[in-house]
Amino acid sequence: GAVVSQHPSRVICKSGTSVKIECRSLDFQATTMFWYRQFPKQSLMLMATSNEGSKATYEQGVEKDKFLINHASLTLSTLTVTSAHPEDSSFYICSGAQGANYGYTFGSGTRLTVV
């Protein structure tokens, strides 16, 4: 089946630094990549939607200059958390979708801890 490889699985960074999270669709072309954030014991909250070759669309309240999303190819999307702060500590999950196919394939998530 479709697989999205997400790396790193966990990362600890110092406050003020930037962290990049990668999601690769291994056996399908992810024309759309969704990025979610999940705080402990909460549901997945959509941060942004990116279509290959286009600028990402951010949900209300999500700072586009802080959470930089790049979707330059059909198999790779990245989320960069810039100038990270402790409140950015969360579980970040990507999900790839292939065109009009309703299938949504999730990555394994990245646990970000900002100290």
Place this chain on the structure above:
Amino acid sequence: GESVGLHLPTLSVQEGDNSIINCAYSNSASDYFIWYKQESGKGPQFIIDIRSNMDKRQGQRVTVLLNKTVKHLSLQIAATQPGDSAVYFCAVIPFPNSGYALNFGKGTSLLVTP
């Protein structure tokens, strides 16, 4: 916007019993519904899905029921096993074939006791 909620935040069942997890949605135009299982520290894992033109769909030990009249969705797990312990989310697409992101419910934590 879409409102997706779950009736019970936690559910404890004994091993071997059947589990029922419920979900309500608000948008009657919703077309596609998915149940996901999420284990601690992992991404959501697809369990089963159903389109709005169906009211029941069965998989291996799981059944999803859709009641469009009352906008209610349920996941039934037969003969629940310890490995079923996880958080379960229902997810909804508000409109069909639109590229919309999945809208997730709050989640129900299922605990299977021996």
